[in-house]
Amino acid sequence: MSNYLLDVQGLETTFKTPDGVLHAVNGVSFGLKEGETLGVVGESGCGKSVTMLSVLGLIPSPPGEIKAGKAMFFGHDLVKMTNAEIRQVRGAQIGMVFQDPMTSLNPVLTIGRQLEEPLMLHVGMNKKQASERAAELLEMVGIPNAKDRLSDYPHQFSGGMRQRVMIAMALSCSPQLLIADEPTTALDVTIQAQIMDLVKRLRNELGMAIIWISHDLGVVAGLAQRVIVMYGGLIIEEASVNDLYANPTHPYTIGLLGSLPRVDAKERTKLYSIEGSPPVLYNKPTACPFAPRCKWAMERCWKENPALETVSPEHRVACWVDTKTGRAR
Amino acid sequence: MTSNNDTLLKVDDLTMHFPIYRGVFQRQVGAVRAVDGVSFEVKRGETLGLVGESGCGKSTTGRTILQLYKPTAGSVTFDGQDLVKMKGEELRIMRRKMQMIFQDPYASLNPRMTVEELVGEPLIVHNVVPPKEVSEHVKHLLETVNLNPAFASRYPHEFSGGQRQRIGIARALALQPSFIVCDEPISALDVSIQAQVVNLLEELQDQFNLTYLFIAHDLSMVRHISDRVAVMYLGVIVELTGRDELYNKPLHPYTQALLSAVPIPDPVADAQRQRTILEGDVPSPANPPSGCRFRTRCPIAEARCAEARPEFREVEPGHFVACFFAERFLK
Numbered sequence: 318m319s320n321y322l323l324d325v326q327g328l329e330t331t332f333k334t335p336d337g338v339l340h341a342v343n344g345v346s347f348g349l350k351e352g353e354t355l356g357v358v359g360e361s362g363c364g365k366s367v368t369m370l371s372v373l374g375l376i377p378s379p380p381g382e383i384k385a386g387k388a389m390f391f392g393h394d395l396v397k398m399t400n401a402e403i404r405q406v407r408g409a410q411i412g413m414v415f416q417d418p419m420t421s422l423n424p425v426l427t428i429g430r431q432l433e434e435p436l437m438l439h440v441g442m443n444k445k446q447a448s449e450r451a452a453e454l455l456e457m458v459g460i461p462n463a464k465d466r467l468s469d470y471p472h473q474f475s476g477g478m479r480q481r482v483m484i485a486m487a488l489s490c491s492p493q494l495l496i497a498d499e500p501t502t503a504l505d506v507t508i509q510a511q512i513m514d515l516v517k518r519l520r521n522e523l524g525m526a527i528i529w530i531s532h533d534l535g536v537v538a539g540l541a542q543r544v545i546v547m548y549g550g551l552i553i554e555e556a557s558v559n560d561l562y563a564n565p566t567h568p569y570t571i572g573l574l575g576s577l578p579r580v581d582a583k584e585r586t587k588l589y590s591i592e593g594s595p596p597v598l599y600n601k602p603t604a605c606p607f608a609p610r611c612k613w614a615m616e617r618c619w620k621e622n623p624a625l626e627t628v629s630p631e632h633r634v635a636c637w638v639d640t641k642t643g644r645a646r
Numbered sequence: 647m648t649s650n651n652d653t654l655l656k657v658d659d660l661t662m663h664f665p666i667y668r669g670v671f672q673r674q675v676g677a678v679r680a681v682d683g684v685s686f687e688v689k690r691g692e693t694l695g696l697v698g699e700s701g702c703g704k705s706t707t708g709r710t711i712l713q714l715y716k717p718t719a720g721s722v723t724f725d726g727q728d729l730v731k732m733k734g735e736e737l738r739i740m741r742r743k744m745q746m747i748f749q750d751p752y753a754s755l756n757p758r759m760t761v762e763e764l765v766g767e768p769l770i771v772h773n774v775v776p777p778k779e780v781s782e783h784v785k786h787l788l789e790t791v792n793l794n795p796a797f798a799s800r801y802p803h804e805f806s807g808g809q810r811q812r813i814g815i816a817r818a819l820a821l822q823p824s825f826i827v828c829d830e831p832i833s834a835l836d837v838s839i840q841a842q843v844v845n846l847l848e849e850l851q852d853q854f855n856l857t858y859l860f861i862a863h864d865l866s867m868v869r870h871i872s873d874r875v876a877v878m879y880l881g882v883i884v885e886l887t888g889r890d891e892l893y894n895k896p897l898h899p900y901t902q903a904l905l906s907a908v909p910i911p912d913p914v915a916d917a918q919r920q921r922t923i924l925e926g927d928v929p930s931p932a933n934p935p936s937g938c939r940f941r942t943r944c945p946i947a948e949a950r951c952a953e954a955r956p957e958f959r960e961v962e963p964g965h966f967v968a969c970f971f972a973e974r975f976l977k
Contacts, residue, residue, distance in 0.1 A: 505700055505863070506908055507907045509907065510906075510921065511923055532836070534911040535911045536909045582870070591838040595836065
């Protein structure tokens with residue numbers, strides 16, 4: 318029995334497409350402790366969203382298929398659960414927030430009705446109790462006149478407000494885990510700051526664990542305690558947040574951080590640019606997926622895929638090269 | 647603001663209102679005040695960054711400058727000539743000097759045209775190169791934006807987002823413009839690709855002495871690429887100054903809040919920062935607040951802010967602010 322709240326081992330997910338089988342996730346393993354905030358970063362197509370959707374049993378099958386792996390949550394394997402079983406977990410013990418607050422709410426149902434549904438379904442409240450609790454939840458996420466707004470429809474809310482509603486809904490059944498997939502990407506920076514502030518406050522009040530998926534290394538820096546960097550459907554680096562940003566070790570992480578201009582930059586320097594573009598994996602990678610874009614790449618990198626190795630306590634990297642010396646590790 | 651030879655573009659009190667029609671008779675019942683009296687200059691060879699949140703009118707400003715919309719009021723003087731008064735052939739010839747790079751490299755390229763047709767189209771339309779030499783010109787342009795000239799016969803769908811944006815840049819460069827409006831050219835791209843495109847834009851600027859109006863919502867990238875930065879809020883410019891000045895000494899409360907909301911990819915620096923979190927949302931540009939546009943969210947607003955619109959004034963040399971209380975933040 319592991320001491321993790323969520324323990325994912327060797328997860329592999331593929332999709333059948335007209336062009337061939339797409340290997341989206343190629344053996345991902347990580348653990349999440351209770352109350353911990355884990356940031357998952359990577360560019361589009363790196364497999365970060367598919368990993369979480371696989372864990373939640375939300376991969377449409379076909380075309381998707383979970384080929385291997387397990388995701389242990391309170392002693393049960395989420396991957397092996399039937400649809401009926403996982404529905405009891407989703408929304409109750411695991412809350413979810415998605416990127417687009419415009420499309421993840423049902424436009425023809427009132428906000429109140431949508432907030433009440435999980436409460437009646439999972440907690441067993443009656444209509445009146447659920448309605449009261451829904452108003453409390455809206456208040457908790459900072460929506461003024463919460464009681465009156467229950468009868469409003471989603472189009473009467475702004476983007477930032479809708480994302481607040483989504484968060485209220487995700488937290489309605491007091492989940493132990495909140496999975497947020499790019500929840501602030503569609504929002505403006507001042508609204509993003511509001512939402513991040515809200516999430517930090519709720520985390521302190523409610524103590525749930527969070528998996529925060531983002532392509533924005535800045536957002537993750539301000540929120541996460543531990544960070545996973547993904548590339549080509551694999552975890553290529555994992556470290557505590559301070560360690561990752563102070564000592565990025567994988568060539569991809571180094572490149573990604575170097576290619577970001579900083580708003581607090583002292584002087585103007587040329588941006589570091591990683592040449593080429595991320596891979597589209599129609600074959601399961603047998604070599605390091607980053608090798609074609611890596612300036613450190615050696616012969617071995619083109620032949621064997623490196624596994625995650627511990628380089629210092631709580632810092633793991635999948636790379637054949639020691640980027641500090643430029644020689645083989 | 648005085649004009650001289652260094653000024654390539656002078657925008658004076660530019661206004662763009664889009665009418666709202668309602669009812670059976672389609673009567674005009676109001677207007678979306680997308681751009682509401684904007685004035686600034688762009689000097690030859692510089693990059694002016696234009697930042698703001700979605701719906702603030704920054705893209706409309708760029709498009710109105712290029713006369714893609716007919717402005718409601720105001721003037722746009724490009725190279726000493728007023729574009730607003732121009733029509734037909736005169737304007738068409740002027741357009742050779744002003745080009746645009748669009749945000750979405752997926753939507754801005756015709757999927758049924760090959761790269762050669764796409765990049766060569768402006769050359770043919772403006773008849774600047776004999777038809778026989780177009781192909782040679784296109785190859786040269788592709789090399790300029792670091793694309794393999796052998797790809798000329800391919801279609802847009804065969805390229806990645808970053809490559810498509812390079813095609814869009816090659817197309818914009820085809821007529822050897824002196825001024826390019828870059829409308830969020832990197833927002834749709836992945837982080838590692840953004841740096842490639844920004845570096846390319848900087849190289850091209852040095853090579854061809856280009857002047858950019860760089861529109862973006864990403865303040866970190868705007869700081870990186872711009873010489874001067876203008877901040878827009880709800881159809882007006884609230885602050886305009888040099889890039890370092892703006893980031894080190896923001897004088898408008900909106901700029902201050904915007905800067906403090908930008909995440910920094912450094913957990914230690916991020917934790918030490920003072921943050922101003924604005925409340926509420928941006929009001930609708932169809933019904934903007936009276937007086938100062940920002941007063942409904944402003945932490946220091948007073949009664950007079952609702953009565954009169956603060957003048958866009960030069961508080962320090964080259965530092966323009968539209969706020970009654972800008973002096974408070976001068977050290």
